[in-house]
Amino acid sequence: MKLKTALLASVLTSAAFAAQAQEVNVMSWGGSYAKSQVEAYHKPFTAEFGIKVNSIDADNPATPIKAQVEAGNVSVDVADVEFSDAVRLCDEGLLEPIDQSMLPAAPDGTPAADDFIEGALQDCAVANIVWSTVVSYNSKNVSGTPTTIADFFDTAKFPGKRGLRKSAKATLEMALMGDGVPAGEVYDMLDTDEGVDRAFAVLDRIKGDIVWWEAGAQPPQLLADGEVVMSTAYNGRIFNAAVAENQPLVVMWDGQILDFDLFVIPKGAPNLENAKKFIAFSTGTKPLADQASWISYGPARKSSGALVGLYSDGKTQMAPHMPTAAANLENALVNNFEFWVDKDAELNERFNAWLAN
Template sequence: MKLKTALLATALGGVAFGAAAQEVTVMSWGGAYTKSQVEAYHKPFTAEFGIAVNSVDSDNPATPIKAQVEAGNVTVDVADVEFSDAVRLCDEGLLEEIDLSILPDAPDGTSAEDDFIEGALQDCAVANIVWSTVYAYNTANVDGTPTTIGDFFDTAKFPGKRGLRKSAKATLEMALMADGVPAGEVYDLLETDEGVDRAFAKLDSIKGDIVWWEAGAQPPQLLADGEVVMSTAYNGRIFNAAVAEGQPLEVVWDGQILDFDLFVIPKGAPNKEEALKFIAFSTDTQRLADQASWISYGPARKSSGALVGLFNDGKTEMAPHMPTAAANLENALVNNFEFWVDNDAELNERFNAWLSQ
């Protein structure tokens, strides 16, 4: 009888384990961006597979992912991270490799590897969006019309506080472009001491007027509240504030910095198989197009582009608001992830030292 009871307990334990495994925890950036993923990915995934999606947020998911893996206490199955972080974490052995054969082909039969934009597929990561760091202004608080990245740094022409991300990345590139450096020469210059000094000298010119932000939801709020007249921001957050919430905010595309966000699986993720299934589902052609109806980030698949139409308000055409729209690319810089993998620690140390001066 005891043996039978033990066997029954073991069997029931297996059932309980199986049921518990039917979930996946996804970490992203919060706000309008997470909402776009919940609507386009999470809800349809659960409806199709019966696997619950637990959504958790972070100001930068790469930071807790690294901490969890190094501590041997991983609670996240999938994380949405920036390109340079995906490559760095993979190089450090903190991510699971992803077999790209799990990714579905495009509807016309084009293989996933040919359908994704160049660079969107990595050993440990699959991109879902193309986004950009831009700057925006509140039309109610600015006299005139800023049009260039130089205008962001011109507090004589456009007086008032400026919002900037508390990070070297993107901030240094924008400072150099504002100082007249062509986009194609920015990273070559940042490889030199003279270039780094020049970027910080440009930042010095507005240091007393800077309000620093760390979370993506902050810039639209700073602009709406009048705490700053201009702020760098993620383009989708400004779109959401302007179109969905009716705030008088305008994006300036000049000097934008394009980047990918990618899905990764932390090493030791408790639900790896469910994580792989989630990534394959969420990065198919239709799902990436669906996300673009919730926020103005470009899909990482070529085949998704033709399916992008209206915002979920049913009237706003999304195409002109995409960072990849032709008119928005006239003076754009593509983030050099290799540069930031190699120089992130050193430049952020210099940046933090500059902040404290």
């Protein structure tokens, strides 16, 4: 009897462990972006593989996963992070390497390595979207029609508060573009002491009118509530507020900064194989195209483009709202990922000192 009881207990324990293992913990940015991932990735993944996806929100997933790995207490399996964070965390040995051969080919057989946009595949990361930081305004609360990035920094011409992300990245680039530096010269300029001084001088002009934000959900709310008349924001968040919530928010594409978001696996992820399976599935051609029907971020695979159609409302064409649409690229800056890997600590230290004064 004791032997039978012991065997039964062992079987039950193994079954419980197996059931527990059939999950994957995915950390992302919350809001309408996380919803797009739940609809396009999480639900279909669970339906196909029977693996539960636990969705976890963070203001910036790179911060908690770095802390978890360094503490040796990792609970996250997959995290959605910005490009410079993916490269930095990989260089620091905090991420699992990702074998590109595990990624599915395009429907026509094109290997994944040739189907992803240039730069989208890294040693420890696989991109899912192309997004951008843009300037948006509330058409009900601004006098006139802002058309250029310079207008954002001109509080005499367009009075009112400005929303800015509490971070050196994107803020300094936009300050230089707002001061007339061509997009193609921004990083060369920002790589000099004079260029950094010039960017902060531009910020000095509006410092008393800045409302700082840290989470992506904040700018649409600040604009809708009239707390600011213009704000930098993630383009997909503004799209969601304008189209899904019928807010009078307008995207000004001039001076937009293009970026990737990528999936990474923290070193020591508790469900490693499920994490790999989730990334391979979610970065397939159809799931990436499906996400674009929920939010205006461009898929990171070339083969997904032709499948992007209507928004989930069944009537709004998504293509014109993509940051990669030709009309939106006339004065766009592509984030220099290598620059920020090298300069992030130095420029944020300068930025935080400037904030404190």
